[in-house]
Amino acid sequence: MTDWNKITAELDGLEIVTDASQVAKLSLDYYHFSPVLQAQLADKRADLVVRAANEEDVLKVARVCVKNQIPLTVRGAGTGNYGQCIPLEGGIVLDLTPMNKIHRIEPSLASVEPGVKLAAFDKKAREIGWELRMYPSTYRTATIGGFIGGGSVGAGSINYGQLRDRGNLHAVHIVTMEDKPRVLELRGDEVQQVNHAYGTNGIITLLEIPLAPAYPWAELIVTFADFLEAAKFGQAIADADGLVKKWVSIFAAPIPTYFTALKDYISPEESSAFLMVAESSLEPFYDLVKEWGGKITYKKTAKEAQKGISLVEFGWNHTTLLARSIDPNLTYLQTFYWDLERVEQMYRYFGDEVMIHLEFIRVGGMAIPAGLQLLRYSTEERLNEIIKYHEENGAGIANPHTYILEDGGRKTIDLVQLAFKERVDPYGLLNPGKMRGWLEREQ
Ligand SMILES: Cc1cc2nc3c(=O)[nH]c(=O)nc-3n(C[C@H](O)[C@H](O)[C@H](O)COP(=O)(O)OP(=O)(O)OC[C@H]3O[C@@H](n4cnc5c(N)ncnc54)[C@H](O)[C@@H]3O)c2cc1C
Incomplete structure (x- = not known):
């Protein structure tokens, strides 16, 4: 049985959080995007949270934990999605946000x-x-x-x-x-x-x-009547080596309907591309949009974009956050489709059950479509069937419904x-x- 009064005394000089509601808050992250993890992790708590302001503080906490054989879980801002910083066995959560030099x-x-x-x-x-x-x-x-x-x-x-x-x-x-x-x-x-x-x-x-x-990054939305055309446009700009860009994201209809702040820029039946393009590349970018028959409905210069919320805060896993704030029954997947043929196959096979959100990334020198699809959750069994179908058809899933390091990503022990x-x-x-x-x- 750990004597927490003794441990607290040994940690003298460090900022320690013991208030139960604060400890609860600092024990959790965004694991709740996954209904599977919700059931597994909701009640996990640290016994104490300690804040470290420098390397000496960290060494001190490490010494106390080793001496007393106490689990130690490190935490940054706690925005991870798979319970990464949730202490499964209690102990100390070490908050490193004060180490910010x-x-x-x-x-x-x-x-x-x-x-x-x-x-x-x-x-x-x-x-x-x-x-x-x-x-x-x-x-x-x-x-x-x-x-x-x-x-x-x-x-x-x-x-x-x-x-x-x-x-x-x-x-x-x-x-x-x-x-x-x-x-x-x-x-x-x-x-x-x-x-x-x-x-x-x-x-x-x-x-x-x-x-x-650093470039001045303009932020733009381009809409398309057809999702597959939007996806092809995404691949085309991702592959356009002379066009300087930072971000290429594609949303199948009706995902943008969850972006209530952007409702004036996309109609419910349209699919769309969200982008960050260097201002100096806008002219060739407009030509590319024209070639693909897209419609630019939103454009902010880099200076304008700095003022409000960046479009990036509608992409990546913010898409899931925004969608879940309207329909908490939604969850998500993380997928390496590798190519647009597989995107099309999954789009046609799952229809509205798995709504496709693509993020183009560079893998092994090539721009590929990765997915953060929104999924209408029914049961864990169905979720696993959907994952299995993707994997059997050559799409790689980085499973966001597990807190085990290896099971989420590469599936092999490192x-x-x-x-x-x-x-x-x-x-x-x-x-x-x-x-x-x-x-x-x-x-
Ligand atoms: C809405 C939303 C959108 C997101 N979008 C993205 C995205 O676009 N791309 C992406 O990659 N992720 C994304 N994430 C996940 C997460 O926000 C990011 O990975 C983020 O960078 C994690 O930083 P954090 O400070 O919150 O880390 P935490 O959640 O505090 O920690 C993450 C992991 O790192 C460990 N850790 C923290 N600090 C240290 C340290 N100093 N030493 C050793 N280990 C440490 C923790 O123990 C934990 O396992 C998203 C999450 C949400 C909720």
Whole structure:
């Protein structure tokens, strides 16, 4: 039985949250997008939340947790979708949002603490003409550490691929959970040991990230009478190498009806493309729209776009958020369709049960349609049938209805990440229950 008064005394000097409603809030994330995870995770709670303001604080918490064999789950802004930062076995949730110093921004490279918010960082970097290579639609609240720990893609992925691609993360510092916790620096390929590992094998305390040249990005909506034409237009702009863009998203009707703030720009029966295009590329962009018979119904210059809500906050998983706020029975899937033939096949096969939302991203040098489809949920059995049909027909599903690291994405145990966990977290205290490789090793 853990003596929490003793633990609190050992953590003296650190900010500790014990208020039950605050602890509840800081124990959860956006797991509720999944009806399957809702049932599994709703009642999970930390015993304490501790806030760390610097690396010394993190080391202190790590020491106390190792000494007392307490589970430790790291948390950024808690916007993850699969219960990634939900403590399955209680213990301490370590909130790193106070660690928000930008140490260095220089042309093409930056060094930051994990709690830095993506939007705040981007604003600073743009002052010297650079920006994040990619960001999720939660960029206003999400942290850089959380994006690396649990995210994968975002606006910019049409140019730079996925976070896990070599070159998108240069170096990290991590705090270990060994008998004597220490700070390790990982550089180059070594970062893959902790990249997208849900904080199961190291607490990231510093990140060195590469940047992209910043452009003034215009934001546009183009509508089409037919979804498949919209999808083909999406592929065409994604493939147009001379056209500088940051984001290409396609919504099948009736998805945009969930975007009530945009109802003046898209009618319920229209499908649409949402885009960020460099202002200097707008002229060739208009020619492309003309070629595909699209209609531009919304256009903001980069300056205008900075004032209100960015269109990006209708894309990625914000689409799911907005749709669920109107119909909570909706959930979603994450799919690598690989090509438009498969998109068409799924569109015709599932009809209105699976409404297609595409995000074009770069994978292995090619622009491909990925999906964040909205799904009308009936039962878990039906959900699994839909996943199975996709997989049997060559579409890859990154399952958002599991909190297990390996089951969500690559479906195989990452031996490099597992070996690193054995080394730096020998007692399995970090975010326990999330890494299948570790769970199976323990049996
Ligand atoms: C509406 C909505 C839209 C979204 N859109 C996108 C999207 O476009 N692209 C995308 O990739 N994701 C998206 N997400 C998921 C999520 O918002 C992002 O991945 C985000 O970057 C996570 O950051 P966070 O600070 O909230 O991390 P958290 O949720 O706090 O943490 C995520 C994971 O990283 C671990 N972690 C956090 N900090 C550290 C650290 N310092 N060291 C080690 N591990 C750590 C946590 O333990 C957890 O496992 C979306 C989520 C929602 C709710």
